Amino acid sequence: KGKDNSDKKININTANIEELKTLNGIGDAKAKSIMEYREKNGGFKTIEDIKNVTGISEKMFEKIKEQIEI
Numbered sequence: 870k871g872k873d874n875s876d877k878k879i880n881i882n883t884a885n886i887e888e889l890k891t892l893n894g895i896g897d898a899k900a901k902s903i904m905e906y907r908e909k910n911g912g913f914k915t916i917e918d919i920k921n922v923t924g925i926s927e928k929m930f931e932k933i934k935e936q937i938e939i
Contacts, residue, residue: 878938881919882912893932899924913939 879888881903889900899922906913906922913919916937920930 879936880939881916881937882907882939892936894929895933915939 879892881889886897886900886904889895889903890897895903902922902924903919910918910921916934916939917930919925919933919937920927
């Protein structure tokens with residue numbers, strides 16, 4: 870196939886900071902916020918829950934929703 874990796878989605882419940890930073894527009898600060906949210910709330914129930922993370926707007930979600938899973 871050759872492009873296996875680009876099809877691989879990032880699991881927002883298990884991804885580490887480096888993996889989270891591969892998402893469009895996610896840098897150190899947002900990756901840390903995602904991890905903190907996860908620890909506080911016991912993980913994400915749906916990918917839409919990522920919009921509850923500080924700094925993740927609807928617009929940001931639209932950019933990354935095809936790249937993430939739970």
